[in-house]
Amino acid sequence: AQSVAQPEDQVNVAEGNPLTVKCTYSVSGNPYLFWYVQYPNRGLQFLLKYITGDNLVKGSYGFEAEFNKSQTSFHLKKPSALVSDSALYFCAVRVQAGTALIFGKGTTLSVSS
């Protein structure tokens, strides 16, 4: 069965430091991978996606993610964190186009000033 794991419930970083939010997946076939962000009392917003090609994908708000097929990972990264990046982040996977997304449980990112 397809699944997504976000091993950290919470990640704490200081403003200006690099951040990483981890995601691993388990699917049969080639995955379509996504990152979403959720601010308090809001819906989820799309950040970036990996479909094929370059393993490093760039997205909104300076975020990027690295696809690693051998480690079945798709970690979210940002070189310099902002306090405004504090939010709940979800990794998601789709096995083939047209199917629903499977979401991880989410990781709360807290950036301190």
Place this chain on the structure above:
Amino acid sequence: DAEITQSPRHKITETGRQVTLACHQTWNHNNMFWYRQDLGHGLRLIHYSYGVQDTNKGEVSDGYSVSRSNTEDLPLTLESAASSQTSVYFCASSDIKRSGTGELFFGEGSRLTVL
């Protein structure tokens, strides 16, 4: 601008009552989805639809139903609300033909409390 709207945003109901959560999108997307968000579980898929008259069960469909009579709307009905259905519900839509990969666009959520 095109958007996806959910109503009501907040609702309190009693055990056993029927509840319907509305979802309306103006993007003309073929695909629509309902998820519930619970602490410790992330988002779990309830039902989804790939077009008019098409509905499919997701991971946690028991106690829920949907109908798709037009492209714009996918109402979610709780036939007999239970306390375990207290949650935040999110509607989402996507269009494979336009995006090629079908990232989801989410509504703002409906918070349901069943007493």
